[in-house]
Structure formats: C-alpha cells, structure tokens
Amino acid sequence: xxxxxxxxxxxxxxxxxxxxxxxxxxxxxxxxxxxxxxxxxxxxxxxxxxxxxxxxxxxxxxxxxxxxxxxxxxxxxxxxxxxxxxxxxxxxxxxxxxxxxxxxxxxxxxxxxxxxxxxxxxxxxxxxxxxxxxxxxxxxxxxxxxxxxxxxxxxxxxxxxxxxxxxxxxxxxxxxxxxxxxxxxxxxxxxxxxxxxxxxxxxxxxxxxxxxxxxxxxxxxxxxxxxxxxxxxxxxxxxxxxxxxxxxxxxxxxxxxxxxxxxxxxxxxxxxxxxxxxxxxxxxxxxxxxxxxxxxxxxxxxxxxxxxxxxxxxxxxxxxxxxxxxxxxxxxxxxxxxxxxxxxxxxxxxxxxxxxxxxxxxxxxxxxxxxxx
Numbered sequence: 001x002x003x004x005x006x007x008x009x010x011x012x013x014x015x016x017x018x019x020x021x022x023x024x025x026x027x028x029x030x031x032x033x034x035x036x037x038x039x040x041x042x043x044x045x046x047x048x049x050x051x052x053x054x055x056x057x058x059x060x061x062x063x064x065x066x067x068x069x070x071x072x073x074x075x076x077x078x079x080x081x082x083x084x085x086x087x088x089x090x091x092x093x094x095x096x097x098x099x100x101x102x103x104x105x106x107x108x109x110x111x112x113x114x115x116x117x118x119x120x121x122x123x124x125x126x127x128x129x130x131x132x133x134x135x136x137x138x139x140x141x142x143x144x145x146x147x148x149x150x151x152x153x154x155x156x157x158x159x160x161x162x163x164x165x166x167x168x169x170x171x172x173x174x175x176x177x178x179x180x181x182x183x184x185x186x187x188x189x190x191x192x193x194x195x196x197x198x199x200x201x202x203x204x205x206x207x208x209x210x211x212x213x214x215x216x217x218x219x220x221x222x223x224x225x226x227x228x229x230x231x232x233x234x235x236x237x238x239x240x241x242x243x244x245x246x247x248x249x250x251x252x253x254x255x256x257x258x259x260x261x262x263x264x265x266x267x268x269x270x271x272x273x274x275x276x277x278x279x280x281x282x283x284x285x286x287x288x289x290x291x292x293x294x295x296x297x298x299x300x301x302x303x304x305x306x307x308x309x310x311x312x313x314x315x316x317x318x319x320x321x322x323x324x325x326x327x328x329x330x331x332x333x334x335x336x337x338x339x340x341x342x343x344x345x346x347x348x349x350x351x352x353x354x355x356x357x358x359x360x361x362x363x364x365x366x367x368x369x370x371x372x373x
Contacts, residue, residue, distance in 0.1 A: 065114035127194030259345025
C-alpha cells in the first residue's frame with residue numbers, strides 16, 4: 001500500500017518508482033508465490049511496498065540512477081521507509097554475480113557510483129556459500145549498503161592459488177580484480193572476501209579419509225591450517241597490490257554449526273564433494289563415520305586456531321581482518337543456538353535472519369573504517 005510511505009501524493013511515488021526501471025509485472029513473475037496472490041500489477045505493487053521492500057526480494061531490474069535520485073527527494077512522512085525502498089531497488093539490481101567475466105560488475109558499479117551522493121554504499125563481496133550471511137542491504141540513518149556478491153560456492157581458500165583447481169575460482173577472481181583496476185568507479189570500492197570454512201570443515205576431513213588417518217591429532221590439524229592460510233594469503237598478495245590492500249577486508253570463518261549428533265549427515269554435501277572430495281556421497285558417508293571426529297567444543301577451538309593464523313597473516317601483509325567468530329559464541333564457548341534455530345545442528349551454515357545484527361555490525365564497521373566513499 002502506497003500509504004506505507006506517507007507521501008504527499010501516493011501516485012507521484014508510484015510514478016517515480018516506475019521511472020527507476022521497476023515493473024510490478026516483472027516483480028510478480030519473479031516470485032512463484034505472487035502469481036496467485038497478486039493477479040494484476042496493482043496488487044503486485046501493493047505487495048512490493050508491504051513485503052518486497054522489507055524482505056529485499058530480488059527481481060530483474062535495469063536500474064536508472066537519475067530517477068532513483070528523484071525518488072529519494074520526494075516529500076514523505078517516513079523518510080526511513082524511502083531509504084529501505086532505495087536499498088531494496090539497488091539490492092535487486094546487483095543480485096548475485098556468478099560469472100565475473102562479463103560486464104555485469106562494471107555496469108552496476110557505474111550506476112551505484114552515481115547514487116553515492118544520496119547515501120548508497122556499495123561493496124564487493126567474494127566468498128564461498130557462507131559469505132551469503134554478509135549479503136546485507138541494511139539501512140543506517142541516511143545510508144544504505146549495497147553488496148555486489150560474487151558467489152564461489154564450495155570454494156576452498158587453499159585452492160584459490162592452484163591454477164588446476166576444479167572450480168577455477170582463483171582464476172576468475174584474479175580476472176575480476178584485474179578488470180576492476182581499469183574502472184575509475186572501482187578505485188576505492190571496499191572489497192570483502194570470505195574463504196576458509198570449506199577447508200576447515202570439509203577439505204581437512206576429506207583428506208583424512210583419503211589418507212586413512214582415522215585418529216585425530218591436533219598437531220596435524222594445526223599444520224593443515226598453516227598450509228591453508230599460507231596458500232590463501234599468497235593468493236591475496238598476488239591479486240592485490242600493496243596500495244589496494246587498505247580497501248580489502250578478510251572475513252574470518254564462523255564457528256562450526258554441525259552438532260556432535262548430526263555432523264556426519266552434514267558433511268555429505270554434493271557440491272563440495274564434487275569440487276574438494278571424491279565425489280561419491282555414499283562412499284564418503286561410510287568412510288566419514290569410521291574416522292575419529294572431535295566434539296563441537298574441540299571443533300570450535302579448531303576454527304578459532306584457523307582464525308588466529310589468518311588474522312596474523314593479514315596483519316603481516318597489510319589486509320584488514322574482521323572477527324566474524326567471537327560474536328557468534330554462546331555458553332560453553334561454542335556457537336549460540338540462537339543462530340541456528342531452524343537447522344539445529346544439521347546444516348554447516350548459520351542462518352541468515354538470526355545473524356543479521358552481528359553481520360551488519362561488521363559490515364558497517366568496515367565501511368566506517370574506509371570513510372566516506
């Protein structure tokens with residue numbers, strides 16, 4: 001409903017919204033649940049104002065910067081709602097970039113750069129599936145975050161430096177960053193990377209299975225961490241010149257979320273098996289139950305050790321480091337159950353909505369460090 005925004009003229013707001021490139025019909029067709037709920041464009045528009053904006057629903061849009069600035073200037077009773085509306089539009093526009101070879105990132109950066117003057121704060125986010133938790137378009141007063149997310153699902157930190165890796169993520173990231181060097185709009189773009197969780201939870205375990213190391217030894221784990229972090233930081237130093245590193249933050253890995261009762265089921269991830277393991281889920285399922293697995297408290301300490309090594313490497317080489325580990329700990333120095341209320345230890349990801357506060361705090365902290373962009 002247009003009155004949610006409290007504009008002097010609701011029709012003026014609708015006209016300004018449509019001028020940005022928004023289409024109620026496109027929005028409706030982008031979501032299966034709306035086909036029955038919203039039989040026409042008017043009902044879809046109402047749904048967008050009521051639900052699409054706060055839910056940050058994604059939909060195809062060719063956003064025009066000029067009309068967005070006009071929309072920002074409309075007289076309204078609830079300016080905080082307009083900021084959420086702008087965040088919803090830019091969030092839909094950036095989407096998730098799976099192939100950084102094309103011109104998608106440069107094109108979007110050009111538009112977002114024109115919106116910096118009204119509070120848009122774009123940042124590049126590159127990482128494995130855990131990085132989805134940082135894909136936030138939160139609003140703070142007169143500013144809003146707009147992530148450009150390059151998703152490297154099941155990507156290993158250690159594998160980035162390997163030119164023969166199955167995923168090819170390292171080469172893709174190299175090419176993307178090199179391309180950004182030639183784009184004026186990207187000169188001071190904040191860049192965040194999150195890798196390592198796949199290494200800590202999957203690669204290490206898969207290699208134990210491969211090498212028939214059934215008994216767990218902490219010193220073996222620590223040696224693996226050092227190799228993984230060394231490879232990761234070597235890749236980062238190759239990709240980012242010294243002068244660019246002040247724009248880059250390396251996000252820590254999260255605490256483990258797989259419970260002691262359900263960890264074996266959680267390790268059978270088809271995509272990760274295809275990239276980092278033997279590929280056969282049934283064989284892995286049997287093998288993984290035959291090795292000694294540390295309990296949750298020990299596994300949490302293992303992740304803490306990985307982060308300690310990563311932080312030290314970032315300090316040595318001039319990268320920012322963000323602690324996305326400590327804020328999620330609860331009683332017993334393990335993951336607080338409030339961050340996995342639905343999955344309850346069966347999934348190796350933390351949940352998106354319960355983690356909003358700590359992840360948004362980390363994002364804004366880095367944006368503030370970077371200063372006015």
